[in-house]
Amino acid sequence: MLDTDLKEFEDYLSEFNSIPKFDSEICPICGINYSDAYLGTEIPLIELQFENENIARTAIKQLEKSGIKSKKSSSGKEKILIPEQKLEDAKSILKSE
Secondary structure (H helix, E strand, O other), X not given: OHHHXXXXXXXXXXXXXXXXXXXXXXXXXXXXXXXXOOOOOOOXXXXXXXXXXXXXXXXHHHHHHOOOOOXXXXXXXXXXXXXXXXXXXXXXXXXXX
């Protein structure tokens, strides 16, 4: 009985292995401060696609220099994700380069 209970508890704990870990209250992707944000608020992300991975890396660097956080998309190395609210800023930054 105890072995069964322990196994179920281990299974439950293993679900938390895939939860992203943050070392601060500011999201590394969108820059939102969790303390200031409402719980349950979702931040929509926009996927930008580039011709190839090198161009995507260059775009990430340009956006970061301007304070826009991004992340590589899991659907392709030539794609990145940015917060929807930063889309217009990102367009103007990337067009100017």
